[in-house]
Amino acid sequence: MRSAVVTGIGVVAPGGASREAFWELLTAGRTATRTISLFDAAEFRSRIAAECDFDPAAAGLSPQEIRRMDRAAQFAVVSAREAVADSGLDLASPAPERIGVSIGSAVGCTTGLEEEYVVLSDGGRSWLVDHSYGVPHLYGYMVPSTLAVEVARGAGAEGPVSVISTGCTSGLDAVANGVQLIEDGAADVVLAGATDAPLSPITSACFDAIKATSPNNDDPAHASRPFDARRDGFVLGEGAAVLVLEERAAARRRGARIYAEIAGFANRSNAFHMTGLKPDGREMAAAIGVALDRAKLGPDAVDYINAHGSGTKQNDRHETAAFKRSLGERAYAVPVSSIKSMIGHSLGAIGSLEVAACALALDRQVVPPTANLANGDPECDLDYVPVTAREHAMDVVLSVGSGFGGFQSAMVLARSD
Structure with a gap:
């Protein structure tokens, strides 16, 4: 295959x-x-x-x-x-x-x-x-x-x-x-x-x-x-x-250095609103589930989540709910971070920058932090890796994206043995 x-x-x-x-x-x-x-x-x-x-x-x-x-x-x-x-x-x-x-x-x-x-x-x-x-x-x-x-x-x-x-x-x-x-x-x-x-x-x-x-x-x-x-x-x-x-x-x-394998991916649409998001995160959760299925992995395999993390009220709550819905109790044990806190939101480009960050994180076994996270939101109660990068053993990384028009995408990267 x-x-x-x-x-x-x-x-x-x-x-x-x-x-x-x-x-x-x-x-x-x-x-x-x-x-x-x-x-x-x-x-x-x-x-x-x-x-x-x-x-x-x-x-x-x-x-x-x-x-x-x-x-x-x-x-x-x-x-x-x-x-x-x-x-x-x-x-x-x-x-x-x-x-x-x-x-x-x-x-x-x-x-x-x-x-x-x-x-x-x-x-x-x-x-x-x-x-x-x-x-x-x-x-x-x-x-x-x-x-x-x-x-x-x-x-x-x-x-x-x-x-x-x-x-x-x-x-x-x-x-x-x-x-x-x-x-x-x-x-x-x-x-x-x-x-x-x-x-x-x-x-x-x-x-x-x-x-x-x-x-x-x-x-x-x-x-x-x-x-x-x-x-x-x-x-x-x-x-x-x-x-x-x-x-x-x-x-x-050819003996190439391999950063990661793209093990699974999926996208969904919420068919709901041009800029709005449903609070339950159902469509993003569905994309995550299909991406993991394609990778033949379960929720417990995920070691790090690179979040969309745009910094809007509704997005951050929406994807927090999606992580809980798709990963269950595992969501509370997985480090999460948003690199948009450091490089902003470059619209269509940001997803590829985030995949690059995920590949480098797997290669170097370091989770990038979420800068400027000083006051937690009770509705966003996962491990968002504040301020300082964290050394962390990783075999599987999940990256997600959310876009105007209702687009929800998920990608699973894995270390290639």
Whole structure:
């Protein structure tokens, strides 16, 4: 039976544009949230975000690539290059048609589209925009598939190439799609992950309107506080993570370092509300149950839960209920944490960043903490690993995601013997 393993990890994240910088920030419990510097946010309700200190030229992109690609595409390409280098895989060895790409994104090339609209509309003063002022690659910003195409171009991938867009579960679902391609025999190697660079006026305005983001502008470093009784919304972020997925037997034959096996995954929808969540966590619990069944594991096998942990009142209570419903008494014995407390919520990208964190946690046997968790919510009464990373023996890790539109996804990662 074919199965997929993670042999390479590449990351662009707030606080560090590499895999090791990302892991060092997480295990140190440092937050990368700060006052927005990418645009003037003075008029917004929430003026804070977790920004990436990203220099595309220093990251190895050519002037032509920088001109052609939106910031989100740049993140994806740089992450993919790091992942391939980390894997030690020679992409000239597999036949090109056996290499696939699966990239997730919630909002695509938002940054480039907004910047170009401002230019084309003369700062919003012209209702009819003048297309002649647009950059030559404006069409690419309009088409989300550009993100996967850029990664495929760099890897020489001629197999299945796709973009998965399921809101805030896009990262998890894109990795799951890559795993499915390998399990089904459609590809032997897949570059799978997600990217989003949503930090722009239009994104801030949208989340301001529904009051989903934290207004704690005077203390950005402590604004993202999942599971804390004082939490008041999430903090926007940006970034990308790409994983090299390989067929397990082939990875072993070439002596690859294996971070983890993707043992099971599932997704469900609550068919309930665009942004609302039912308090019982039934749909997330169902996704967890199916993911564990696919992995042929029971609740007692779970050693760590990487939570969605957005820091909104309803989400944190919703998934606490889901853990109890799906794992029973085991839920009280398993450490749980949310890395959004440190790198913010990068919408579609966050799921892939969380899978990367889970793979690294398994490899290094350390649970990242939940930063800023100082005052527990009685309704969130599990072991949320506050403030400080914890050494912990782990064989199986569960990662979950929850997205606008009612999407609920779960993924099980296991150490590969």
